[in-house]
Amino acid sequence: MSPKDTNRRSFLAATGIVAVLPFLSACGSAVQARSAEGKFRITKTEAQWRRKLTRAEYYVMRDEGTERAFSSPLDTEKRKGTFVCKGCSNKLYSSAHKYDSGTGWPSFWQPHDKGAVGRSVDYFLGYPRTEVHCADCGSHLGHIFGDGPRPTGERHCINGIAMEFIPA
Numbered sequence: 001m002s003p004k005d006t007n008r009r010s011f012l013a014a015t016g017i018v019a020v021l022p023f024l025s026a027c028g029s030a031v032q033a034r035s036a037e038g039k040f041r042i043t044k045t046e047a048q049w050r051r052k053l054t055r056a057e058y059y060v061m062r063d064e065g066t067e068r069a070f071s072s073p074l075d076t077e078k079r080k081g082t083f084v085c086k087g088c089s090n091k092l093y094s095s096a097h098k099y100d101s102g103t104g105w106p107s108f109w110q111p112h113d114k115g116a117v118g119r120s121v122d123y124f125l126g127y128p129r130t131e132v133h134c135a136d137c138g139s140h141l142g143h144i145f146g147d148g149p150r151p152t153g154e155r156h157c158i159n160g161i162a163m164e165f166i167p168a
Contacts, residue, residue, distance in 0.1 A: 039138065040135075042087075042088045042090075043137075057086060057161055057162070060140060060161050061086065061161075062139065062140070064122070064124065064131070069104025071104075072105065073160065074165055075106050075160055077098070077106070077165050079165075079167050080095050081094075081095050081167040081168045082112065082166045083098075083106070083112075083163045083164070083166075084164050084165075085136065085137060085139055085162065085164075086139075086163055086164050088134060088136050088137040089164075090134050090135065090136040092111060092112055092116050092134065092158075093156070093158070093163070095168075097110050099149060101155055101157070105157045105159065106160050106163070107148070107155050108155075108158065109148045109149050109155070109156070110154065116134075116135055117133065117135050117156075119132055122143075130143060130144040130145075131143055131144075132144050132156055134162075139162060140162065141162050141163070142156065142159050143157050
């Protein structure tokens with residue numbers, strides 16, 4: 001192999017690594033980073049979270065995973081009541097704001113109150129999305145999309161495994 005071919009391969013390899021770095025940096029858990037910075041009223045160590053949550057709950061709430069569509073019984077929950085965070089019992093959403101989006105995840109057009117949830121931008125799929133998390137403990141809940149009903153036009157697409165339903 002000539003030195004010219006070696007230089008070309010080195011250049012291509014370096015270019016590929018540089019191109020992939022932004023995507024790799026987006027793969028870390030923003031939940032764990034925000035929690036480590038002490039941005040939430042309720043904090044626990046990762047060991048405490050692992051003891052409190054099931055493996056599936058931990059995957060969604062702390063590692064920012066997603067449950068399978070149509071797998072949560074909360075998607076079809078119709079009773080009056082409040083949806084609370086499974087990590088800390090913070091009131092997240094009211095049944096009065098729930099609607100059937102047909103997506104397979106519980107959907108709401110607004111949170112329980114202004115301070116119930118927080119928002120951040122995630123680039124996990126390589127493009128910006130609005131991530132929604134519990135304002136009290138930082139647990140990942142899901143994402144917010146701009147195709148919801150009036151008056152907000154928002155669809156809070158929430159992993160049911162991250163919530164518990166408390167009937168009225």
